[in-house]
Amino acid sequence: MIEDELYDAGLRQRRAMFGKAGAEDQVEHTTDLNDKLQEIVTRNCFGDIWQRDGLEVRTRSLITVAMLLALGRSHELRIHINGALANGVSVVELREIMLHSYLYCGIPAAVEGIRTLDEILAQRDAGQEFPA
Structure with a gap:
């Protein structure tokens, strides 16, 4: 691997968004593949x-979540919802992205987004009341 300023900045960003598991653990446990x-x-x-x-x-996180939801990339969506929360995106904002997606991506995308967000919040024990 080429380790330079970009690599170091990237590792810091990954750590800030995803913690040690999404940063050091990912790059330290690479394979030849x-x-x-x-x-x-x-x-x-x-x-x-x-x-x-x-x-x-924070804005990049909002955009990333919306794009991953639109593309149906549920594995990466899960990762980036956690990253968005770490970057200061609120649960209400994430819920609104999921609801808004139904207009442009369809009900299945919105359902998948809400389901994924709900699972993440349950894992974090971060239940929240939402306005109607």
């Missing part, structure tokens, strides 16, 4: 794009 992909994710995704001026990290 996935080491290059982990380098690309750490350097290019989190060390470069997530560090750019123009959008705050």
